[in-house]
Amino acid sequence: MKEVDRMRAEKARIDAELALADAKRTEELAPLNAEASKLIAERALRLAKANAEAAALEDERAKLERQAGLEAARSAARLTERNNKIRELEAEAKQLQLESANTVARLSNEIARYQKEDEARKVASKAKPKYLKDPLVDGTLYISDRRIAFNGAVTEPLADYVCQRINFYNNQSAEFPIFIVVDNSPGGSVAAGYQIQKAMAASKSPVYVVVKGFAASMTAVIATLAERSFCYPNTIILHHQVSNTMRGNMTVLKEQIEFTTAGSSGSARRSPRRWA
Known part of the structure; x- marks a missing residue:
């Protein structure tokens, strides 16, 4: 214990x-x-x-x-x-460079043109235009400045221009001939050609046609029906059977029929003795 x-x-x-x-x-x-x-x-x-x-x-x-x-x-x-x-x-x-270049080129062209025009004026001031009643002298055709450029298709604007120039030259003088100078024309409107032919026929001054390059259809008819016509040795004159799409009132239709008939018969009848 x-x-x-x-x-x-x-x-x-x-x-x-x-x-x-x-x-x-x-x-x-x-x-x-x-x-x-x-x-x-x-x-x-x-x-x-x-x-x-x-x-x-x-x-x-x-x-x-x-x-x-x-x-x-x-x-x-x-x-x-x-x-x-x-x-x-x-x-x-x-x-700006492009515009400057264009401006320089344009000014250069204008300067060159002015120089050429000035030279031409100087030459023209010394030369007097020669007006002849009979422009064909010893095989040489003298075309005065009483000339009308005729190029392209025969249209109403071209007919108006040719008729206005014929009237203009008639107002200047009715003594010396007027020359319609054709470079190249394929023909065209019969109505416009008829307008030109009527102006030629109504002209107090004789209207002669000079074909330099090519004239066909309506232009060939105008050249053939002129009082006198002239052409170059290598000129091409193309006639074909006359055709017309007539429209208008009875007077216009009648005139177109008469002109078409005259063109068809007159060109064949007169062409051998009218070309020089």
Whole structure:
């Protein structure tokens, strides 16, 4: 029994010693725990500060990147604008060069034309036009300035022009002949040709036709029905069977029939003795 009590007392003593050791250890660890807590708190604070600084730096970096991107975009826009301006200026310079070249060419042509006209006027001022009642002298045909250019298809505008010139030369003088000079004409309107033929027939001055190149159809009829007609050795005169698409009132139809009949018979009857 005594041994049990002794063991219980020993156990109590040991428990007390352990409790005392735990208390001492707790007391000794308290400063260390406080220091550890302090270090943990300081570490957390420094980490929070670092995170805040990192966030601020990230914001600054993003801001700088945005500013850099914006500045790059502005620089690219300014560069594009400058390049476009340069291209516009180059295009304007080319256009001005082209216009200048055209202007120089036009002025050069005008100067050359004026010089030629001046030379022609000087020559013309010394030469007097030669008017002959019979223009064919020893095989040479003298065509005065009383001439009318007759080219292209026979149309109403051409007929009006020829008739006006015939009247103009008649008002100048009814003594000397008028020359209708044909370079190339394929023929054309019968009505317009009839208008020219009537003006030729009504002219007080004789109206002669000179065919230099080619005359066909209505133009060949006009040349054949003229009072006198002349042609070059290599001139082509083309006649064909007369045809007409008649329209208008009875008077016009009658005149067209008479003219068509006259052209058909007169050209065949007169051509052998009228050409020179």
